[in-house]
Amino acid sequence: MSASRNTLVLYTGGTIGMQQSAEGLMPASGFASRLRDQQxxxxxxAAPEWQFRELLPPIDSANMNQTHWLAMVEAIRAGVEQDGCDAVLVLHGTDTLAYSAAALSFLLLGFEVPVVLTGAMLPAGAADSDAWDNLFGAMQALHAGVEPGVHLYFAGKLMHGARVSKLGTASLDAFGVLPRLRQGQCAPSIPAALDYRQPRQQVNLAVLPLYPGIQAAQLQALLSSGVQGVLIECYGSGTGPADDTELLQALQDAHQRGIVLAAISQCPQGHVEFGIYAAGSKLEASGLMSGGGMTREAALGKLFALLGAGLSQTEVEHWFALDLCGERVD
Known part of the structure; x- marks a missing residue:
């Protein structure tokens, strides 16, 4: 862990740089000059020297998708490998900030440079805005030294990129790491197929929460849509409507067709442990793999990184079960 002397500031848009328009707040370019003026x-x-890159057009992070994640990786690599930066600060909207932090945690496995994401609940320049506090707080953290890996800085806290979630909208302290049980086995090493240098492709993924009254036909429609992986948000410790044989059969058939099925808990402080209840054991027998205590953001980002690397269903299930960057094990 060493202090940054040349930080890449990668601006993607988001509230932090938005400006007022006739339609309301909208993403705006020209943030580099505003940052320089404030400094x-x-x-x-105390902040490191910095270089500025901008993803164009800047977006409201509500429009974030896999293409943007891959563009971020490309820009981050260029800033380090071509421009000589020794740390990266990503400016990002808050709506999907935790999703991007998680995705980058897995897309940048093996990257030996710290990457910190931050944003703001109020635009820079607005009354009582948190923008400059978050931005310069993140830069000062990098200047003091941050371990390699992906982190999220917000409201004075530096948090693990694959564990953080957005918890609210009414406070400037909007992000946190919930106490979810994290235990399991760490991967002995990062396989070459998951190294950050390896190209990734887009993946057709879906998230489905279970709820009372869910119908097998609804699940079958999703599983027949060309989806490659489904993240199922189960009740409690990994249960669901296990007395619905048609629903269980739909899961089993999809798994046999090669669709990756992963399970996490809907509970903010929950984790999946299928063997506790018979209902959970039936879901596991239908092809679901446990996400343990991973958040939705982490599990989705991990599925994208694994499937996007072209791994087979068996390989995805193997690496999904292991801790790759601290997402499953404290």
Whole structure:
């Protein structure tokens, strides 16, 4: 862990740089000059030298998708490998900030440079905005030294990129790491197929929460849509309507067709442990693999990284069960 002396600032858009328009707040370019002006006004702020890259067009993070994640990886690599940066700060909207932090955690496995994401609940320049506090707080953390890996900085906290979630909208302290049980086996090493240098392709993924009254026909429609992986949000410790034989058969048939099925808990502080209840054991027997205590953001990002690397169903299930960057094991 060493102090950054040349940080890449990668601006993707989001509230932090938005400006008012006739239709409301919208993403805007030109954030580099605003950052430089703010730094000139406050020379007491200890921050590394920085270079600026911008993903164009800047977006509202509600529009974030896999294409943007892959573009971020490309820009991050270029800033480090071509421009000589030794740390990366990603400016990002808050709606999908935790999703991007998780995805980058798995897309940048083996990357020996710290990557910190931050954003703001209020635009830079707005009254009582948290924008500059978050931005310069993240830069000061990098200047002091941050371990390699992906992190999220918000409201004075530096958090693990694959564990954090957005918890609310009414407070500037909007992000946190919920106490979810994390235990299991760590991967002995990162396989070459998952190294950050390996190309990735887009993946057709879906998330489905279970709920009272869910019908097998609804599940079958999703599983017949060309989806490659489904993240199922189960009740409690990994249960669901196990007395619905048609629903269980739909899961089993999909798994036999090669669709990856993963399970996490709907509970904010929950984790999947299929063997506790017979209902959970039946889901597991139908082809679901346990996500343990992973968040939705982490499990979705991990599925994307594994399937996007072209791994087979068996290979995905093997690596999904192991901890790759701290997402499953404390």
């Amino acid at each position: 000139d006004k406050h020379p007491e702020l």
